Amino acid sequence: MHPFNYQNPKSVAEAAAFLAKGGDAKLLAGGQSLIAAMKLRLSAPTDLIDLSGIKELAGMKTEGTVITIGAMTRHAEVARSKDVLAGIPALASLAGSIGDRMVRNMGTIGGALAHNDPVADYPAAVLGLNATVNTNKRKIGADAFFKDMFETALEAGEIIVSVSFPFPKRAAYVKFKNPASRYAIVGVMAAETAGGVRVAVTGAASSVFRVAEMETALAANWSPDSLAGISVPADELNSDMHASAEYRAHLIGVIARRAVEAAR
Amino acid sequence: MKVSMTVNGKAVSAEVETRTLLVTFIRENLRLTGTHVGCDTGQCGACTVHMNGRAVKSCNLLALQAEGADIVTIEGLAGADGTLHPMQEAFREHHGLQCGFCTPGMVMSAIDLVNNHSDPSEETIRAELDGNLCRCTGYHNIVKAVMAAAANS
Numbered sequence A: 001m002h003p004f005n006y007q008n009p010k011s012v013a014e015a016a017a018f019l020a021k022g023g024d025a026k027l028l029a030g031g032q033s034l035i036a037a038m039k040l041r042l043s044a045p046t047d048l049i050d051l052s053g054i055k056e057l058a059g060m061k062t063e064g065t066v067i068t069i070g071a072m073t074r075h076a077e078v079a080r081s082k083d084v085l086a087g088i089p090a091l092a093s094l095a096g097s098i099g100d101r102m103v104r105n106m107g108t109i110g111g112a113l114a115h116n117d118p119v120a121d122y123p124a125a126v127l128g129l130n131a132t133v134n135t136n137k138r139k140i141g142a143d144a145f146f147k148d149m150f151e152t153a154l155e156a157g158e159i160i161v162s163v164s165f166p167f168p169k170r171a172a173y174v175k176f177k178n179p180a181s182r183y184a185i186v187g188v189m190a191a192e193t194a195g196g197v198r199v200a201v202t203g204a205a206s207s208v209f210r211v212a213e214m215e216t217a218l219a220a221n222w223s224p225d226s227l228a229g230i231s232v233p234a235d236e237l238n239s240d241m242h243a244s245a246e247y248r249a250h251l252i253g254v255i256a257r258r259a260v261e262a263a264r
Numbered sequence B: 001m002k003v004s005m006t007v008n009g010k011a012v013s014a015e016v017e018t019r020t021l022l023v024t025f026i027r028e029n030l031r032l033t034g035t036h037v038g039c040d041t042g043q044c045g046a047c048t049v050h051m052n053g054r055a056v057k058s059c060n061l062l063a064l065q066a067e068g069a070d071i072v073t074i075e076g077l078a079g080a081d082g083t084l085h086p087m088q089e090a091f092r093e094h095h096g097l098q099c100g101f102c103t104p105g106m107v108m109s110a111i112d113l114v115n116n117h118s119d120p121s122e123e124t125i126r127a128e129l130d131g132n133l134c135r136c137t138g139y140h141n142i143v144k145a146v147m148a149a150a151a152n153s
Helices: A012-020 A034-039 A075-080 A082-087 A089-095 A101-106 A109-115 A122-128 A212-220 A245-262 B022-029 B086-093 B103-116 B122-128 B139-152
Strands: A005-007 A025-028 A047-050 A060-063 A066-070 A132-135 A139-141 A146-148 A160-166 A170-177 A184-193 A196-202 B002-007 B010-015 B048-051 B054-057 B070-072
Touching: A012 A025, A012 A047, A025 A034, A060 A082, A066 A082, A075 A082, A075 A089, A075 A101, A075 A109, A082 A089, A089 A122, A089 A170, A089 A184, A101 B054, A101 B103, A109 A122, A109 A160, A122 A146, A122 A160, A122 A170, A122 A184, A122 A196, A170 A245, A184 A212, A184 A245, A196 A212, A196 A245, B010 B022, B022 B048, B048 B103, B054 B103, B086 B103, B086 B139, B103 B122, B103 B139, B122 B139
Parallel strands: A005 A047, A025 A047, B002 B070
Antiparallel strands: A060 A066, A066 A160, A132 A139, A132 A160, A170 A184, A184 A196, B002 B010, B048 B054, B048 B070
């Protein structure tokens, strides 16, 4: 790991001020992706700004039918939160399926979203459940947040403060896991939300995406059978040692049907 | 930079480089070599310790991230008179080890597992231990040991 300066701010404003100083500064949340990338020298920031001491990024609160989760909330906390289990069980189970228990004890929702790893689980939750990402500057809707591989709508100096999830009428997340890493080879969040049906796919392409044809079919009839005959073209899907693009395209159909079935 | 924390009940502090990993601090500064470095990429779990009561991978964490934290390593489990922790005793009783390299991490992870699942099934134990790799593939007796420890807790 290359040397770096370490900062430990106590407020979001202080963290933003460190970011604004220039250099190649990075925010450190749980560090479960960043520290590993720095050890491999894939990432070599000049400054690391540790967010763990900032109280305003911690905690969860439920207001009516919306639960707002602080950016530094660990996956394990989301997985066992009574409020999340009651309001959005699909989100609790998704959080409980990330990595392994030690990773879940450190990894955070804000870190996972800012990183936007194409095989991560949380992007499917945010896009599938039509969540809102609240930053120190604005509110970003799910459809505008994810741009491309490791790329989001976050601007320089922008810090995720929390994520607000409206309770869906029904939802389920199913993933076909890489047996070693537990990352999604294909993961699908299928949800019926107040704003309509949403189907979000992670793991398959350069970034999470929605499948409009599936959403239309499920809006007419929420049944796995509604998805028969709907396929996602393999052209833009990932091919790697774990799965070919054609296999991923096939998996999307299978996993989406399982998610719809689980959310009946 | 200066870092201070409590390790196995004892206050410790040292001057470290910012890039010092928690596992390096534990092994090289404190000379507590029971915490192992296996893969060094956050996958195998041999470096698992408890930070404020939660199992974490100390090779994927900066020492500075543990500032002010309460850390417990494998050396902190047994009683002062050498009495093994019930989980260690269960691993001994059921021979939950072969070469022993993964054992400290397995034990630390298993304690966290049992703390969070009061009556885990074999399936739960196998699923929840997925962050700890045993390259001897000695999982069967490890799972037996964790089941026994959970039943006695």
